[in-house]
Amino acid sequence: MRKDTALITGASSGIGEVLAKNFALGGYNLVLVARNKNKLEALAQQLEADTKAKVLVEPADLSSSDAAEKLASKLSQQGIDIDILVNCAGVLEHGLYVDLTAKSHQGLIDLNVSGLTNMLSQFIPPMVARGNGRILNVASISAFQPVPSLATYAATKAYVLSLSESLAEELKDTGVTMTVLCPGITATNMVERAQQESSGLKIPDFIVGDVEEVAADGYRACIKGETICVPGVVNLAATVLGRATPKWLLRRISGVVGRYTLK
Numbered sequence: 001m002r003k004d005t006a007l008i009t010g011a012s013s014g015i016g017e018v019l020a021k022n023f024a025l026g027g028y029n030l031v032l033v034a035r036n037k038n039k040l041e042a043l044a045q046q047l048e049a050d051t052k053a054k055v056l057v058e059p060a061d062l063s064s065s066d067a068a069e070k071l072a073s074k075l076s077q078q079g080i081d082i083d084i085l086v087n088c089a090g091v092l093e094h095g096l097y098v099d100l101t102a103k104s105h106q107g108l109i110d111l112n113v114s115g116l117t118n119m120l121s122q123f124i125p126p127m128v129a130r131g132n133g134r135i136l137n138v139a140s141i142s143a144f145q146p147v148p149s150l151a152t153y154a155a156t157k158a159y160v161l162s163l164s165e166s167l168a169e170e171l172k173d174t175g176v177t178m179t180v181l182c183p184g185i186t187a188t189n190m191v192e193r194a195q196q197e198s199s200g201l202k203i204p205d206f207i208v209g210d211v212e213e214v215a216a217d218g219y220r221a222c223i224k225g226e227t228i229c230v231p232g233v234v235n236l237a238a239t240v241l242g243r244a245t246p247k248w249l250l251r252r253i254s255g256v257v258g259r260y261t262l263k
Contacts, residue, residue: 004027004028004029004083004084005028005029005030005031005080005081005082005083005084006020006023006028006029006030006031006082006083006084006085006086007030007031007033007075007082007084007085007086007123008020008023008030008031008032008033008086008088009033009034009062009086009087009088009089009115009119010033010034010087010088010089010090010138011030011032011033011034011040011043011088012032012034012035012036012039012040012043013034013036013039014088014211015088015138015181015183015211015214015215015218016034016086016088016089016138017043018211018212018214018215018216019086019088019136019215019218019219020032020043020047021047021051021215022215022216022219023084023086023219024047024050024051024053024055025051026219026223028053028083028084029053029054029055029056030044030047030053030054030055030056031055031056031058031075031080031082032044032055032056032057032058033058033059033060033062033071033089034059034060034089035059035060035061036059037057037059040057040058040059041057043055044056044057056080058071058074058075062089062111062115062116062118062119063107063110063111063114063115065114065118067115067118068115068118068119068121068122069118069122071122072122072123081126081130082123082126082127082133083127083132083133083134084133084134084135084136084222085119085120085123085124085127085133085134085135085136086135086136086138086222087116087119087120087135087136087137087138087160088136088138089111089115089116090111090112090116090138090156091107091108091111091112091153092108092150092153093105093107093108093150093152093153094149094150094153095149096149097151097152100152104152105152108152108153108156109152109156112153112156112157112159112160113156113159113160116137116160117163120135120137120163120167123135124167124171124176127174127175127176128171128174128175128176130175131174131175131176132175132176133175133176133177134176134177134179134222134223134225135167135176135177135178135179135222136179136180136181136218136219136221136222137160137163137164137178137179137180137181138160138180138181138183138218139157139158139160139161139164139180139181139182140153140154140157140182140183140184141182141183141184141230142154142157142158143157143158143160143161143162143182144158144161144182157182160180161180161182161228164178164179164180164227164228165180165227165228168180168227177222177225178227179218179221179222179225179226179227179228179229180227180228180229181214181217181218181221181222181229181231182228182229182230183214183218183230183231183232184231184232213231213232214231214232217229217231218231
């Protein structure tokens with residue numbers, strides 16, 4: 001019997017879409033959130049047919065300051081409690097900082113930082129009040145080091161990682177767990193679009209992760225209540241080295257890699 005409900009943002013494509021499939025197969029009902037209503041409805045129909053999950057579609061632009069509050073209010077009015085919150089909505093912009101517009105930088109902050117924070121503010125308190133819940137925030141291995149050519153994006157993901165680690169400690173003994181998924185470059189539409197928009201973006205094939213494997217790792221970590229999940233041996237090694245390497249040296253290495261992607 002299906003009792004618990006997972007809310008997944010950024011569910012219309014990429015890691016979010018595959019995470020939705022994982023949670024549906026795991027026995028959860030779903031609330032799917034993204035801007036593209038048509039894609040959400042198509043995914044909902046597929047998941048309901050394949051898994052018998054109850055799937056509710058809630059189109060929303062979470063970069064809007066009041067979107068999370070409106071979403072939480074609407075679900076509350078329908079008597080829907082969210083047992084698992086998956087914050088996967090995000091955007092990526094590649095290029096030199098000075099070449100990107102102020103609007104682009106602000107868009108990254110509005111969704112990757114403000115949107116995620118607003119969702120946590122709306123859904124963590126009810127979980128704590130019930131004494132049960134799980135949260136999965138999707139960050140990136142770029143959260144562990146500066147990334148020239150992805151400066152603002154990496155900074156937003158560093159925020160997600162730091163916030164998630166802090167909340168994991170704050171939420172201990174409340175019955176609510178906090179997990180942060182930090183994938184490397186993953187074969188998704190977002191990365192493909194970044195490559196198309198930035199013709200100089202070079203990504204070696206061997207470091208591009210499989211979206212199915214990344215989502216599966218994130219799902220398992222969330223269910224187990226693990227705090228940090230870094231899929232892939234190469235990515236895990238990079239994060240360990242990133243935290244152990246002196247800051248000045250890390251900047252130099254990141255600078256070399258960042259300039260390579262812009263050639």
